[in-house]
Amino acid sequence: MSTATKQNHIGRKISRIRELKDMKQEALAQALGTNQQSISAMENSETIDDAKLAEVAKALGVTVEAIKNFTEENMINYFNSFYDNSFAHGTMSPYYCTFNPIDKVVELLERMLQAEKEKVEYLEKLLKEK
Numbered sequence: 001m002s003t004a005t006k007q008n009h010i011g012r013k014i015s016r017i018r019e020l021k022d023m024k025q026e027a028l029a030q031a032l033g034t035n036q037q038s039i040s041a042m043e044n045s046e047t048i049d050d051a052k053l054a055e056v057a058k059a060l061g062v063t064v065e066a067i068k069n070f071t072e073e074n075m076i077n078y079f080n081s082f083y084d085n086s087f088a089h090g091t092m093s094p095y096y097c098t099f100n101p102i103d104k105v106v107e108l109l110e111r112m113l114q115a116e117k118e119k120v121e122y123l124e125k126l127l128k129e130k
Contacts, residue, residue, distance in 0.1 A: 016070065028059055
């Protein structure tokens with residue numbers, strides 16, 4: 001198998017993009033209305049018909065061209081330029097988290113704890129009245 005063939009192995013590209021998106025084969029299968037075994041077979045295929053490739057691209061949230069042109073080097077360059085330039089031009093990425101998710105979890109737990117305390121106080125008040 002030549003190097004050019006290995007680099008153009010569409011199934012491997014789909015597999016790598018799916019892994020980068022932290023998606024399991026089962027999740028992709030569900031998005032495509034199929035099963036995990038057919039995703040595994042597809043990822044082992046060198047070629048995929050254009051209609052199926054379009055469905056896969058949509059399920060992965062990328063373009064068909066992104067799959068066809070995918071290389072590890074392009075991905076590294078993309079992420080490097082994305083993070084290097086996201087604040088350099090005074091604009092923030094639309095995916096940049098503007099709050100600390102842990103703070104939100106703590107806030108939720110504090111509200112739940114307060115609600116439980118209020119329930120206990122209410123129940124103690126009912127017991128005293130009897």
